[in-house]
Amino acid sequence: MPVEIDIAKVARLARLALSEEDLDRYREQCEVVLEHAARVQALPTDGVAGTSHPLPRTNAFREDRITECLDTEEVLAQAPDRDGDFFSVPKILDEQ
Amino acid sequence: MSDLADFTVTAAAAGLRSGDFSSVELLEAVHKRAAMTEANLHAYLTIDRDGAARGAVAADSALKKGTAHGPLHGIPVALKDNMVTRGLETTASSKILSGYLPPYDGTAVTRLREGGAVIFGKTNLDEFAMGSSTENSAYGPSRNPWDPERVPGGSSGGSAAAVAAGSALVGFGSDTGGSIRQPAALCGIVGMKPTYGLVSRYGLIAFASSLDQIGPLTRTVEDSVAALEVVGGHDPADSTSYPGAVPDYRSGLKSGVAGLRVGVVAELNGAGIDPAVQAAVDQTVAQLEEAGATIVELSLPSIEYALSAYYLIAPAECSANLARFDGVRYGLRRLGENVEEMMSNTRADGFGPEVTRRILLGTYALSAGYYDAFYGQAQRVRTLIIQDFQAAYQQADVLVSPTSPTTAFKLGDRTQDPLSMYLSDVCTIPSNMSGDPAISVPIGVDADGMPIGFQVMAPALGEPVMFRVAAEVERQAGFTVRARHASSEVVT
Amino acid sequence: MTYEPVIGIETHVELTTASKMFCGCPVDFGAPPNTNVCPVCLGLPGALPVVNGRAVEYAMTIGLALNCTIAGRSVFSRKNYFYPDMPKNYQISQYEEPLCVDGYLDVETDGTASRVGITRVHMEEDTGKSTHVGVGGRIADASHSLIDFNRAGVPLMEVVSEPDIRSAEEARAFVAELRGAVLRLGVSDAKLEEGSMRFDANVSLRAVGAEPFGTKVEVKNMNSLRSLQRALEHEIERQAAILESGGEVLQETRHWDEEAGTTTGMRSKEEAFDYRYFDEPDLVPVEVDDEWRTRVAGALPELPAQARGRYLEMGLDATTAGLLSNDVEVGLVFEAAVATGADAQMVANWLTGEVTALLRREDTTLGATPIDGSVLAELSAMVTDGQLSASAAKDVLAGVLAGEGRPAEVAASRDLIQVSDAGELEPVIDGVLAENDEAVAKLKEGDEKVIGFLVGQVMRATGGKADPGLVNQIIKARVGGG
Ligand SMILES: [Mg+2]
Numbered sequence A: 001m002p003v004e005i006d007i008a009k010v011a012r013l014a015r016l017a018l019s020e021e022d023l024d025r026y027r028e029q030c031e032v033v034l035e036h037a038a039r040v041q042a043l044p045t046d047g048v049a050g051t052s053h054p055l056p057r058t059n060a061f062r063e064d065r066i067t068e069c070l071d072t073e074e075v076l077a078q079a080p081d082r083d084g085d086f087f088s089v090p091k092i093l094d095e096q
Numbered sequence B: 001m002s003d004l005a006d007f008t009v010t011a012a013a014a015g016l017r018s019g020d021f022s023s024v025e026l027l028e029a030v031h032k033r034a035a036m037t038e039a040n041l042h043a044y045l046t047i048d049r050d051g052a053a054r055g056a057v058a059a060d061s062a063l064k065k066g067t068a069h070g071p072l073h074g075i076p077v078a079l080k081d082n083m084v085t086r087g088l089e090t091t092a093s094s095k096i097l098s099g100y101l102p103p104y105d106g107t108a109v110t111r112l113r114e115g116g117a118v119i120f121g122k123t124n125l126d127e128f129a130m131g132s133s134t135e136n137s138a139y140g141p142s143r144n145p146w147d148p149e150r151v152p153g154g155s156s157g158g159s160a161a162a163v164a165a166g167s168a169l170v171g172f173g174s175d176t177g178g179s180i181r182q183p184a185a186l187c188g189i190v191g192m193k194p195t196y197g198l199v200s201r202y203g204l205i206a207f208a209s210s211l212d213q214i215g216p217l218t219r220t221v222e223d224s225v226a227a228l229e230v231v232g233g234h235d236p237a238d239s240t241s242y243p244g245a246v247p248d249y250r251s252g253l254k255s256g257v258a259g260l261r262v263g264v265v266a267e268l269n270g271a272g273i274d275p276a277v278q279a280a281v282d283q284t285v286a287q288l289e290e291a292g293a294t295i296v297e298l299s300l301p302s303i304e305y306a307l308s309a310y311y312l313i314a315p316a317e318c319s320a321n322l323a324r325f326d327g328v329r330y331g332l333r334r335l336g337e338n339v340e341e342m343m344s345n346t347r348a349d350g351f352g353p354e355v356t357r358r359i360l361l362g363t364y365a366l367s368a369g370y371y372d373a374f375y376g377q378a379q380r381v382r383t384l385i386i387q388d389f390q391a392a393y394q395q396a397d398v399l400v401s402p403t404s405p406t407t408a409f410k411l412g413d414r415t416q417d418p419l420s421m422y423l424s425d426v427c428t429i430p431s432n433m434s435g436d437p438a439i440s441v442p443i444g445v446d447a448d449g450m451p452i453g454f455q456v457m458a459p460a461l462g463e464p465v466m467f468r469v470a471a472e473v474e475r476q477a478g479f480t481v482r483a484r485h486a487s488s489e490v491v492t
Numbered sequence C: 001m002t003y004e005p006v007i008g009i010e011t012h013v014e015l016t017t018a019s020k021m022f023c024g025c026p027v028d029f030g031a032p033p034n035t036n037v038c039p040v041c042l043g044l045p046g047a048l049p050v051v052n053g054r055a056v057e058y059a060m061t062i063g064l065a066l067n068c069t070i071a072g073r074s075v076f077s078r079k080n081y082f083y084p085d086m087p088k089n090y091q092i093s094q095y096e097e098p099l100c101v102d103g104y105l106d107v108e109t110d111g112t113a114s115r116v117g118i119t120r121v122h123m124e125e126d127t128g129k130s131t132h133v134g135v136g137g138r139i140a141d142a143s144h145s146l147i148d149f150n151r152a153g154v155p156l157m158e159v160v161s162e163p164d165i166r167s168a169e170e171a172r173a174f175v176a177e178l179r180g181a182v183l184r185l186g187v188s189d190a191k192l193e194e195g196s197m198r199f200d201a202n203v204s205l206r207a208v209g210a211e212p213f214g215t216k217v218e219v220k221n222m223n224s225l226r227s228l229q230r231a232l233e234h235e236i237e238r239q240a241a242i243l244e245s246g247g248e249v250l251q252e253t254r255h256w257d258e259e260a261g262t263t264t265g266m267r268s269k270e271e272a273f274d275y276r277y278f279d280e281p282d283l284v285p286v287e288v289d290d291e292w293r294t295r296v297a298g299a300l301p302e303l304p305a306q307a308r309g310r311y312l313e314m315g316l317d318a319t320t321a322g323l324l325s326n327d328v329e330v331g332l333v334f335e336a337a338v339a340t341g342a343d344a345q346m347v348a349n350w351l352t353g354e355v356t357a358l359l360r361r362e363d364t365t366l367g368a369t370p371i372d373g374s375v376l377a378e379l380s381a382m383v384t385d386g387q388l389s390a391s392a393a394k395d396v397l398a399g400v401l402a403g404e405g406r407p408a409e410v411a412a413s414r415d416l417i418q419v420s421d422a423g424e425l426e427p428v429i430d431g432v433l434a435e436n437d438e439a440v441a442k443l444k445e446g447d448e449k450v451i452g453f454l455v456g457q458v459m460r461a462t463g464g465k466a467d468p469g470l471v472n473q474i475i476k477a478r479v480g481g482g
């Protein structure tokens, strides 16, 4: 079953700035893999619930208790850019 | 005394306790071995000379004081570089995490430290554990100690190569679709993926959260047990951690297989399997029968679709798990006019081709209009796979198959064709989909002298019976050949 | 053609748990930047979330107060979109299987009661905060932005209403009622200005009597009840003007500009809304059984509507009852005062008048002032006993708020105690009457209006301390008019 991908749109959603050439190559490769993956559609699954998790567990809660935080310096030492005790990023264009 | 680097964990632990040698001496032997093999194998991304030295000294002093505890006390271990280690560079073999020093230890790492293990270094992997050859590392491939022109398998190829070559006594890896078992098979060692939830994932850099499990790579089944004893057990920091008590894995190791039902899975044997691999597997099955097991031929029709479903579920989860690598808080940043450009440039440059491809696949499979036909359908297929396994375990105590359809292939052989690479995991993926435990045990070599792995699968929390059968496979195979470390011939 | 607005409101409420939704970092808004952070809420590689059980109970509490059904099983999902102050670039939220569904909230708008449906109440996590550096601090002019992740991972509850609201006033009443409920439940401080309670409105217009909804516009960035009402009034007008001129309303998100009093469209990309939800594989489902549900329901405090009913029965007017019932802190002080015998309406007037005005002026809360039930009871008793006039009582209240002491001390030190002793007042009154022949004459002729003037003169002569009722009586007795 042939699969067609709007690869530029997918790359934008995934925040990947890829060249036209790369996009073409990834589109081809992804289409091949997805054609194989689309075989799942051949299996009848009427009335079958999906499994998102292999572990049949529920209600894993923690107590509402404060635990130790990280040291701000140790955290910010890993930041690509900082301004005082803030992480610094290029300007944000729009609110979500 | 033979070279300490070739000791099993069990033998080394006994030697340490009886005072035959010290942890510092053991560490020295491993350093020496690594110095011989690393130029060829590139199993390690980082060797923590200072940290390991401190660890060995502390282990020795605890041994002297008699406060040593745990089966890995004083033993040099190798950690796959997707296990976060405080203050020790952790990259997941990605350029996007180059130089990253985590401010915390993962739970498995903490348990190893508390158990007195000596953390020797961080091993190479396919970037973010995505691959089956360790060729997808941003820092260059690792090589197979049996033949450096071949891959060690992957994604835990660095840990597999290190343990096979003697530059660690035990390694840890992660297994999402076979990433521990397949490299173990290709490097002639034991690799096991525990039941989903048995080992905490806290501090494991996530690839596909519902499939990932940390597990050991060792030279023997007993060593595998020892390693699991240290890292396994409930962790409140992981909501998907199995809450019950850890069972006794050891007592069955010498019990043999008499009376056990061993299921041979039709879909994972025969077609698509290299004849030499299949012949070795058939021979092992015959040996098990001889040892008293009942052999049952079984079919799990839905696992024909496991690989397809896996290549929807794993990329979908990875597309979200890897969204956090955006150049804001840690790791690589590439400039941009605004924050969105900065993120997009960082990610495009920081991720290698395989990771990029899987993010794209997963983003597509989850996107509006395609979700139900792809991701949703894959999850329903997953349910059918689990049901097939449950039915099979009504008829058999364990299921068996080859671990990998082929032995180790040459570097570069499959890099151009993603699908051919993905097929390396066809036998291992089903157990990740069901969350059940599985182990690979070396049983022989092919005509090229490359090792062959035998897979034993068991139902959830069936580690005791899985180890019991694996131990019998190990005894029957008598696989004592070791890799020739490739120490003298530097491959360029 | 006449149009009818169709409005639905999504409200986000930050919960006042001790620790965050998925980690043990404190929920504390005053902390220095990036101090309340850990691997989990910073989205570090390898970290995993674990659900705060109390946050689930808080969300259940709100669901029950909003008459929702509590789902036996609910599931967390990942909502995928990139934003620099969201550490994982997905928000853990609930999507297909929320904790609470199908409730309602009764509201009153200008004396008219209406019922607003509640579609769902679900749990999620907050983002960090970014500050835009550069000209004017506006996003568009910024050179770069600074991020503080202290708020990232704070438990949020999202309350989604049905599109049942038909006017800007009703929208305002709905949010006020919801806020009152949240405050009474004690699960959030619900400060609109500080963003611990935030709301977006979906607005569309349709011809009156028509079935189908018009194109929906999402309006954001209102941070007070007043700005919610203004924004909606403006947006309704804007859409009506478009429709009347034969145009089409664009489906978009619009930003309320408080200063300009207008909404402006936000640049949005076509794929901005593809959130690619899927079940959060790092968490397991939440199951609520009958026992748990019953226990939480049994511990529910009184809600604003119930309190309001009681206040009306006490004889308060509707406006005062409404104000008191919506602010649980003020309401509790009121009840404490009344419990010790204070005059309900008098105390209520003080609380909703002088006290509220002062709290607003000083930007403080009642708990931070010396005013409590016993103070108001004492003050009320002084008025009823005739020791203080109504106006002197307000002076005393101001003195108490200024920290001058208990009412009796303030009244004494400010010399405000009324003279209620006829023997003391009679000579003063006689003097005033003697000096005002003309007025006395008019009064004798039956001109009652001048009595006020005469009482005023006595008050002035006593420095405001005379009991005006008593003065009035004595004057009438002396002059014998009327
Ligand atoms: Mg929300």
Ligand SMILES: [Zn+2]
Pocket (backbone or CB within 6 Å): C020, C023, C024, C025, C036, C037, C038, C039, C040, C041, C042, C153
């Ligand atoms: Zn935290």
